[in-house]
Amino acid sequence: MFGRILNKIDEEFLKSEPRKGELFAVSALFDTPDQIITSAEKVSGSGYRRFDVLTPYPMHGLDNAMRLRETKIGWVGLLAGMSGTTLAFLMIWWMVGIDYKNVIGGKPFFNIAPSIPIMFELTVLLSALTLVAFLIAVFNKLPSNANPLMATEFMKHVTSDKFGIYIEAKDPKFNQNEIKSLFSSLGASEVYDINEVSYDEGKTKNPILDFKFVGNLIGVGIVTAILSYFTLNYLLFLPPFNWMHHQAKVLPQSESKFFNDGFSMRKPVEGTVARGFIPYEFKGMHDSLVVETPNPLPVTKEILEKGKKNFDIYCSPCHGYYGKGDSRLRGQFPVPPTLHSEKVRSWKDANIYHVITNGQNVMPSYEKQISRDDRWAIIHYLRVLQRSQNAPDSDFEGK
């Protein structure tokens, strides 16, 4: 079934020529590097153009002997590299300069200096990938998936111990017998005919759609996927190598198996008092029920400064920096009362403490935000504010 579909694709779109296994090239093997250099000089000197030399390792001087034109591949690399540079530049400029501006360390959104490493890397990446793709496409003659040289004795030797040369049948000067005698006169140890790969009738015509090839590709893909899945998920975590994957703790979004109710944490026992938090005993009670306690803190410079700091943070947004009820939030909320009224001034410290802790009218409780000591410090500071705004005449006489 699958093979038939491939056949259909091939006939509909690719329409490749049938392969008959014609003569591809005449090849020869040589034993020494010097021989191959002289042979290359001789072959190129005789006017052959479609020929190539294969050696087990890169050899200096071969390109001169073969009379190769200087390769143009450098320009491909340059072009691809410059595209990489430009692409990286535009990418960063658009990302950090336009699409997603973020202030980092007070620097300009887009700057060339930090972009240079990325520009450099994309230059290298793009030119390398392009060159590899170019190499595969041009030199391996895509979409052909095989070269007639593969799976020959010739190829076995030039990749291990001998130096080989071949002249293609497509060369305009090609003459099988002439070339063979030329190779023998140069001292070739072996001369081979190399034929095109032939395909049986009835199979897919284009080798890239060969059932075996595509089937193998898919098969290898599936096997690799299954193997990697099992390796990464099970094999790596076989005991004793569990990599701390299994721990005696309750993970988020899962139930505790230890406690009946499924929670991993217990609620504190009723009446538990958190460290440093002394509960307010008159919480929620009416003013008249409050037993008056004196301010436990002494009046010192440090306490007053602490009070000022906390007043400015928590009280001033509504009551204003001077407690006059003229704050920056005026108009957005019900107007907060002044703290210089006769009522507040005549309040005992405990009353003010009660209001801060309990809240009053629109004012919420500040029990959670302001610690106990800070509340008493605020009250000291508030008394200073009140005295400053309502100083009796005796203050002016001074000392």
Add this chain to the structure above:
Amino acid sequence: MDNIKKLPDSVNKKGGIMLILGVIILLVAFVFEPQRAFFDYLWIYMFLVSIGVGSLALVGLEYLVGATWSTPFRRITEILASITPVLIILVIPLFFGLHDLFHWTHHEVVESDKILQSKSPYLNVEFFSIRTAFCLLLWLVFFFFMTRNSQKQDLDGDVTYTKRNITLSTVFTPFFVITITVTAVDWMMSLEPHWFSTIYGVYYFAGTVVASFAATTIAAVLLKQGGYLDPRIKNDSFYSLGTMMFGFNVFWAYIGFSQYLLIWYADLPEETFWLIHRWEGSWKFVSIALLFVHFIIPFLVLVGRRAKTNIGLLKIMAPWMLFAHALDLYWLIFPTYFKEGAGFSWPELSFPLIVIGLTMILFKVLSDKKNLIPVKDPKLQAGLEFHL
């Protein structure tokens, strides 16, 4: 080997005139502006350290990695490395100018400066002198033994000399890296004792290697064109000199950029002022020129393969790189003296005169005594046969 020409005596004469002229300029400058003269002299000294010690490192590198392509040029590099023993004499006048050069040598300044106080265990004249003496002696010892082995090999071609030099260069290379870092930090970075950069030593090292390759290249090209070198040395051998010069030049740019990028990113006032100073007034143009002269132009010129086998082009690019290194050192040293903006006048002319004159005399004197290629080195044949 006997049919190889010796360098003409006029080299000595020309070199001598240049050297004497340079010294006179420097002395006159010392009379009028002593501090400026010391800065000029420091510039000259650091450049000679670059070429001399850098060349010594290249000789060591050849033994260390077993390079064959550079063997025909090794004697030239050795002659350049013989600046190293001269440095011991050259450094003496600098010690009379420590007060003019380094403001951390003034006790009253250090007393009122908390940062300098905490740096004083390292930055004090005694330890400074010990370090400098140590570096110079170390270079001298390795220079002496390495060139002596190489020299003796010319007589009998014994392989053990090569083996001994391989051991020596294995020991020398890490010491070279340390000493060149110490030298760079002591003599140049401490000009601005408040500033610091951990990559400074590598930065100077990269410039050093570029300058030494450039010096070897220009010397080899000139000797080759004058017909003083073995005619078996072909153009292909110069390819690697060009490649190394190109490669280390890119390395220099990489290190320079790394230093700049980190300072730019961190944006700390104690680091940025050094670069900001080099971006003020006419120093800005020197900084931009350095980027183009030292990196962009040589990169574009030397990037192609054909450029490196073209001796005519190397003859331009090698002095170009030496000039670029001189500019690099100028950019490192002189902002401390020319606070307002870059300056160049007749006292600075002593730099090219002394450097070129001294090198010419060294070449004449030593090439009379030595062969210009290591004639019996076991790697020489492979080096001469090198082709692309």
